[in-house]
Every structure is written in C-alpha cells, then in structure tokens.
Amino acid sequence: MKPLVFITVAVLASQLAACGEKVQTATPRKADQKVWQSNDPAYTAAGYKAGDAAAWDAQNRQRTQAQNEYNRTR
C-alpha cells in the first residue's frame, strides 16, 4: 500500500512542477517618446519650454555652445 501512495504522490508532484514555469513569450521593444516631450517639469533647465521641438533644438544649440570656452575668453 505504501509504495502505491508514494508513487501517486510522486506522479502528482511531477505534474504540478510545470505550474511554476514562467511564460517565455518574446516581448517586442517599446516605442520611445520624442526627446522634447517631458513629463516632469521639476528638473527642466531654466528658460526651456518642454513640449516644443523648436525650443528643444534652440536649447540644445545653446547648451552645446556653452561648452566652448572661447565664447567667454575671446
């Protein structure tokens, strides 16, 4: 009797083992927002208006030129 119970429990346990498997379906890559679309105005640069592509371009040009110390020294 005991071996029969043991075999029954073992079979049931092996059948339930698959229940712990995670689903392995591939997830596609998410689409990104445009760079000028900001949801958090708390940290935006002073004078920059988020949500406008032209404003972002102008801001980008200004910040990049700020790395040119010749603008200050010459």
Place this chain on the structure above:
Amino acid sequence: MARMKFICDAERCIECNGCVTACKAEHDVPWGVNRRRVVTLNDGIPGEKSISVACMHCSDAPCMAVCPVDCFYHTDEGVVLHDKDVCIGCGYCSYACPFGAPQFPTNGTFGLRGKMDKCTFCAGGPEANGSEAEYEKYGRNRLAEGKLPACAEMCSTKALLGGDGDVVADIFRTRVLNRGKGSEVWGWGTAYGKPTQGAPAQPVPKEPTKS
C-alpha cells in the same frame, strides 16, 4: 535635427575622473558598473594621454547588429538606447562593441549576469520621459529636461564635449587651429565613420599595355 556625438580631447583630459563620478552620481549606477571610465595611455611616462570612454552612440552601431532580441534602437537624435525589458543579458553586444561600453551588473547570490547597462547619453530609455520607471532602469533623462550629458557639461577642462555633432566638431576644430596640434580625435572614425567610408569604389586605372 541634431545628431548627438561625443568628442574627447586627449590634449586636455587630465584624468580627474570627474566625468565618471558625475555619471555614477547622476544615474545612481550600481557598484561594479561603469558607464564611463578614463583610460590613460603610457601612464606615468612624460607625454601620457588620457581619454574618457563610454558608449559613443555609433552611426552604424555593431551592438545593434548583433543583438539576438533586437532590444536596441536609434533615437531621432542618433542616440543608441536599449529596452531592458527585452534584453536577455547574453553579452553579444559586449563582444561587438569597439569601446567596451556594455556593462553587466552581477545579480543574486551566485553572481548571475544581469541585463546590459550602458551610457544613454543621458537620454533614458523607452519608458515615459522623466518617469520613475525610466529613472530606475536607465537613470536621469537630462536630454528631455533641455540639458546635455552630465559628464560633458561638468568636465572642468572641457576635454569631453557632448552634443550636436556639427557644433562639437566645430568647437574642437577651432581649438586645434588655435593650439596648432592635437587634431586626432580618438574613436571618431570608428564610431561615426570616415569620410571615405560608404563612398563608391574608385575605378582602378588600367596599366598601359606594351605593344
């Protein structure tokens, strides 16, 4: 439309590691992961040269070409980003990258390799700009805040320039003309291509035949 690029001026870099510190602090990068690092050639010998290295956001990115799950993408500004929800941490990108940019955090008791982490040009990832989820996975999105990468903006000697490729190249060109040396830009050709690359092959002139 801007095309974002990095330039590191080896004539100016003083190996202060300020860029590395700024990056780690700005993005809360975990221990063992360095999105940016400073490499010194001929260290200790007069004439040593240092360069700050991170993902260069290549025009034709090899990491993107080898990724088996297609987790990389180019933004409109030319920044190479990846989706950590898709990345499986296989490490192929690490072998393909000529700059050693992809980093892999060790997770758990057995030091399992986690999902790839790299410089984002401070542009976050595919999560909503400035969201908590984006910060947790990729760090700050300074570009969406109207700023440039923290490493470049805080570089004390302005050796590291980051921003629109045309503008930073112009700044560098002016420097070279003023100092009259140091025109070599390390990694520029590898990342963004050389002028001759992509051009049609020139016809080989035929040798005159002897009659």
